[in-house]
Amino acid sequence: MRSAKTIHVISAHAEGEVGDVIIGGVQPPPGDTIWDQRSFIAQDQTLRNFVLNEPRGGVFRHVNLLVPPKHSEADAAFIIMEPEDTPPMSGSNSICVSTVLLDGGIIPMQEPETHLTLEAPGGLVRVRAECRQGKAERIYVQNVTSFADKLDAQVEVEGIGTLRVDTGFGGDSFVIVDAEDLGFALTADEAADLARCGAKITDAANEQLGFHHPGADWSHISFCQITGPLRREGKVLTGRNTVAIKPGKLDRSPCGTGASARMAVMLAKGQMGADDIYHARSVIDSEFRCRIVNQIELQGRAAIIPEISGRGWITGTHQHMLDPDDPWPGGYRLSDTWGA
Numbered sequence: 001m002r003s004a005k006t007i008h009v010i011s012a013h014a015e016g017e018v019g020d021v022i023i024g025g026v027q028p029p030p031g032d033t034i035w036d037q038r039s040f041i042a043q044d045q046t047l048r049n050f051v052l053n054e055p056r057g058g059v060f061r062h063v064n065l066l067v068p069p070k071h072s073e074a075d076a077a078f079i080i081m082e083p084e085d086t087p088p089m090s091g092s093n094s095i096c097v098s099t100v101l102l103d104g105g106i107i108p109m110q111e112p113e114t115h116l117t118l119e120a121p122g123g124l125v126r127v128r129a130e131c132r133q134g135k136a137e138r139i140y141v142q143n144v145t146s147f148a149d150k151l152d153a154q155v156e157v158e159g160i161g162t163l164r165v166d167t168g169f170g171g172d173s174f175v176i177v178d179a180e181d182l183g184f185a186l187t188a189d190e191a192a193d194l195a196r197c198g199a200k201i202t203d204a205a206n207e208q209l210g211f212h213h214p215g216a217d218w219s220h221i222s223f224c225q226i227t228g229p230l231r232r233e234g235k236v237l238t239g240r241n242t243v244a245i246k247p248g249k250l251d252r253s254p255c256g257t258g259a260s261a262r263m264a265v266m267l268a269k270g271q272m273g274a275d276d277i278y279h280a281r282s283v284i285d286s287e288f289r290c291r292i293v294n295q296i297e298l299q300g301r302a303a304i305i306p307e308i309s310g311r312g313w314i315t316g317t318h319q320h321m322l323d324p325d326d327p328w329p330g331g332y333r334l335s336d337t338w339g340a
């Protein structure tokens with residue numbers, strides 16, 4: 001056996017969504033901040049291609065790189081690599097990273113609760129993990145500042161027509177559209193159609209509405225969130241959703257950044273009260289339990305600090321290697337599984 005590199009990974013999923021964690025074999029990328037290191041990874045593409053592309057990756061895979069934290073309060077830092085983007089934050093990936101750090105013995109676990117501070121490219125996130133018998137059973141993540149952007153805007157989508165949409169940010173940027181307006185029930189058998197339709201809506205929203213984060217270098221809409229109707233029982237709102245991740249898959253989890261953006265939109269529209277709880281359900285019926293921790297202002301606009309919680313599980317370990325004679329060191333993507 002010979003290899004030009006050896007990358008050590010603990011694989012995990014959070015409520016169904018894969019989030020691998022690189023725990024060794026990669027030098028921290030250059031940069032004074034985690035955001036700068038993120039930008040290097042995004043521009044350079046070498047690590048992204050190696051771990052996300054086939055034959056090592058696949059369209060369903062997200063990979064997180066653990067790096068030494070820059071902030072004095074942080075216990076660990078991570079850079080998120082998703083199929084298209086290297087985003088500021090991710091709910092499912094932050095749950096996978098917390099699970100791997102605690103269940104993998106990288107950070108000592110305290111029972112019944114362990115408190116951690118993680119440094120994501122988009123800022124610090126506070127984590128509380130409920131732990132029992134050596135397992136982090138539920139991870140609560142206090143997300144980065146989230147906000148509604150455009151409410152009840154219109155987008156014209158070729159082959160679909162004019163849609164009423166909202167846009168918002170929850171650690172990543174979303175266009176949000178009602179499933180009923182598209183004729184979807186948000187069931188697993190609709191997955192391929194939902195992924196295709198969501199990608200078209202994201203493209204149209206980027207062309208016609210755009211997005212600009214007031215405090216960060218993030219100027220596009222990453223995802224389309226297709227939302228089902230809300231059911232209220234006392235203080236608990238329950239709603240199904242799916243998030244189309246370009247180039248062509250659905251989030252298997254209820255999407256933590258999506259739930260954060262949806263809560264900001266629901267609060268702005270008076271559909272959710274500040275002390276309500278929101279249970280977000282995915283197409284595979286997994287659940288994130290979410291709430292609004294605080295209402296704040298971000299450069300003059302109303303914003304929230306959301307909390308999302310969910311469960312993560314380790315699924316295995318991998319040592320990714322590269323034979324120096326492998327003709328595809330950067331891997332490949334084909335539209336049969338990666339979408340058009």
Ligand SMILES: O=C(O)[C@H]1NCC[C@@H]1O
Nearest residue numbers: 090091092255256257258
């Ligand atoms: O939970 C989330 O926020 C996400 N899941 C995959 C894509 C998003 O980052």
